[in-house]
Amino acid sequence: MMVDAHAHVVMPEAAYRFMGGLVGSRANPIEDPKLPPDEVIRAGLEKHIANMNKVKTDLQFISPRPYIQMHSLRPAKVTETWTRYVNDLIHRQCQMFPDRLRGVAGLPQHRDASPVNCLPELTRTVKELGFVGCLLNPDPVEATDRRRRAWATSSGIRSTRSSASWTCRRSFIRRAPAIRASPTR
Numbered sequence: 001m002m003v004d005a006h007a008h009v010v011m012p013e014a015a016y017r018f019m020g021g022l023v024g025s026r027a028n029p030i031e032d033p034k035l036p037p038d039e040v041i042r043a044g045l046e047k048h049i050a051n052m053n054k055v056k057t058d059l060q061f062i063s064p065r066p067y068i069q070m071h072s073l074r075p076a077k078v079t080e081t082w083t084r085y086v087n088d089l090i091h092r093q094c095q096m097f098p099d100r101l102r103g104v105a106g107l108p109q110h111r112d113a114s115p116v117n118c119l120p121e122l123t124r125t126v127k128e129l130g131f132v133g134c135l136l137n138p139d140p141v142e143a144t145d146r147r148r149r150a151w152a153t154s155s156g157i158r159s160t161r162s163s164a165s166w167t168c169r170r171s172f173i174r175r176a177p178a179i180r181a182s183p184t185r
Helices: 013-025 038-054 076-096 115-128 146-159 170-175
Strands: 003-008 059-063 101-105 133-136 163-166
Touching: 013 076, 038 076, 059 076, 059 133, 076 101, 076 115, 101 115, 115 133
Parallel strands: 003 059, 059 101, 101 133, 133 163
Antiparallel strands: none
8 A cells, every 4th residue: 555644635726715814804704714615625636636546646644734824823813713724624635535535633833822722623633533643843933942842732642642743944953953752552
């Protein structure tokens, strides 16, 4: 079996429109954070599955695209709302193709908030939505307390018995000692 452990959610145009409204309104969106209809989600996703077939990939772990996780926008409610929306979109795509896709959650790691605030979304995605792990950025906006912030979240990862994909900038890797989540299984 060929497994691609690093892939990203297929974002329908409607998701980008919601993101624009969410950012522009600073988390007071004009529209409800409802996912687009299944036929809209499926249209782009079928092209993605066709590409998986071309390269003989049997299973992909899909996660949010890190560059649009909005960890630094204020207020933190923007990050929280967007993260939940994208995680729900990933879940819906995994439901449409359960034999081909597994969810990897984004976390609402806001620049001004404690990483402990991520734990409810981590718990929801792993325990309720069946995700296999999460993306964890130990330095969402170049904070000075990198290791403390990352490890505060990693203890929650261990408590859900899931895994984390550490997303780091190259310069962070050069400057800081290795940070690894210990296996829980």
